Amino acid sequence: MPRPDKGTRQKLIETAKTLIWTSSYGAVSVDDICKAANVKKGSFYHYFPSKQDLAMAVMDEYQSYKIESIMKPVFAADKPFAQQVDDMDDVIIKDNKSNLEIHGFVCGCPLAALGSEMIGEEEQAIRLRVEELFHECQKYMINAIASAVETNQIPHVDPKEKSEEVHDFLTGLMIMARIHNSLDGLERDLKPGLVRILGLNQKELVAAE
Amino acid sequence: MPRPDKGTRQKLIETAKTLIWTSSYGAVSVDDICKAANVKKGSFYHYFPSKQDLAMAVMDEYQSYKIESIMKPVFAADKPFAQQVDDMDDVIIKDNKSNLEIHGFVCGCPLAALGSEMIGEEEQAIRLRVEELFHECQKYMINAIASAVETNQIPHVDPKEKSEEVHDFLTGLMIMARIHNSLDGLERDLKPGLVRILGLNQKELVAAE
Numbered sequence: 001m002p003r004p005d006k007g008t009r010q011k012l013i014e015t016a017k018t019l020i021w022t023s024s025y026g027a028v029s030v031d032d033i034c035k036a037a038n039v040k041k042g043s044f045y046h047y048f049p050s051k052q053d054l055a056m057a058v059m060d061e062y063q064s065y066k067i068e069s070i071m072k073p074v075f076a077a078d079k080p081f082a083q084q085v086d087d088m089d090d091v092i093i094k095d096n097k098s099n100l101e102i103h104g105f106v107c108g109c110p111l112a113a114l115g116s117e118m119i120g121e122e123e124q125a126i127r128l129r130v131e132e133l134f135h136e137c138q139k140y141m142i143n144a145i146a147s148a149v150e151t152n153q154i155p156h157v158d159p160k161e162k163s164e165e166v167h168d169f170l171t172g173l174m175i176m177a178r179i180h181n182s183l184d185g186l187e188r189d190l191k192p193g194l195v196r197i198l199g200l201n202q203k204e205l206v207a208a209e
Numbered sequence: 210m211p212r213p214d215k216g217t218r219q220k221l222i223e224t225a226k227t228l229i230w231t232s233s234y235g236a237v238s239v240d241d242i243c244k245a246a247n248v249k250k251g252s253f254y255h256y257f258p259s260k261q262d263l264a265m266a267v268m269d270e271y272q273s274y275k276i277e278s279i280m281k282p283v284f285a286a287d288k289p290f291a292q293q294v295d296d297m298d299d300v301i302i303k304d305n306k307s308n309l310e311i312h313g314f315v316c317g318c319p320l321a322a323l324g325s326e327m328i329g330e331e332e333q334a335i336r337l338r339v340e341e342l343f344h345e346c347q348k349y350m351i352n353a354i355a356s357a358v359e360t361n362q363i364p365h366v367d368p369k370e371k372s373e374e375v376h377d378f379l380t381g382l383m384i385m386a387r388i389h390n391s392l393d394g395l396e397r398d399l400k401p402g403l404v405r406i407l408g409l410n411q412k413e414l415v416a417a418e
Contacts, residue, residue, distance in 0.1 A: 175325045
């Protein structure tokens with residue numbers, strides 16, 4: 001019995017990620033992915049029943065990376081909140097720079113771009129998965145905000161509402177970075193925006209640096 | 210000589226708008242548009258050399274609507290700034306409700322969704338046009354903010370930077386409204402967010418209502 005070739009599956013995921021991240025789900029066909037990955041169509045369908053299944057695998061892999069490389073280290077419990085915010089700024093800019101190097105474009109938040117593409121009837125499953133993935137990330141921020149409120153590091157706020165405000169703000173900056181294909185807005189506005197929305201004062205930020 | 214049929218051109222624009230607004234540019238083919246509009250392909254190419262040209266026409270028409278129905282009336286020079294902000298909130302929510310009725314989905318800012326789809330090499334022209342259209346709308350907000358600063362209606366800010374902050378905030382809310390396919394976030398966060406970012410105080414807002 002032939003062993004499944006994990007290399008091919010991973011190659012399809014990586015190729016689809018680049019193609020979807022730098023254009024859109026709708027613009028990328030199974031043919032495009034197979035051609036770019038140098039994989040035969042029959043082989044594609046051995047690993048993924050459909051383009052949607054492959055996109056789900058791309059999203060899941062990106063989410064694992066986001067949780068392990070961004071959410072968990074940024075919101076590690078032993079750091080002051082001002083430091084967490086500072087790290088969030090650093091890691092988001094670093095992630096966007098890295099995407100620019102890898103894919104040749106500022107990708108912003110590819111999940112937001114993908115989710116916003118999917119409001120029609122046919123691909124509701126992808127949009128709903130984006131919502132779930134955002135919800136999972138938001139938990140880290142809700143906990144961090146709740147803990148910062150409890151320990152008087154920021155003024156009293158509703159952690160869930162405030163985390164949504166932060167998320168809306170991040171999404172806007174990320175989508176505009178994508179549209180302008182530029183890191184300038186992120187580098188200029190990300191940190192002051194987070195500081196303003198979260199009610200951190202500059203003294204705490206300077207102390208954390 | 211047969212007269213050009215303006216009805217067909219407009220039908221193609223309307224059909225393409227619905228299809229692109231509720232899914233994506235990449236997912237919609239010339240065939241899809243012709244089928245949905247009940248127009249022959251030869252006829253399509255009589256009016257538009259390519260799908261990109263049709264998308265440009267859709268964007269231009271939407272922009273005219275936005276300038277005439279949103280930007281100009283909202284930022285009419287004879288209104289106090291607090292009233293302008295209040296009207297902006299009203300008109301954005303009304304526009305999203307209307308899109309929900311017409312297209313069956315919360316579309317948020319379709320131009321932001323379209324621009325964020327277009328970061329790859331092939332469709333730079335559309336992304337650059339989105340940037341231009343945003344720039345044109347931003348002028349109204351820059352003027353309104355500059356005038357509000359001059360007349361001490363809000364604290365001193367750089368009008369261009371502040372208008373970008375407002376635009377990033379609006380884009381984030383709109384994209385999230387699109388992803389959640391819900392008006393809830395807009396109805397809850399739009400006005401308080403504008404008030405907070407622009408430094409308006411509640412007294413002025415109550416007076417304007």
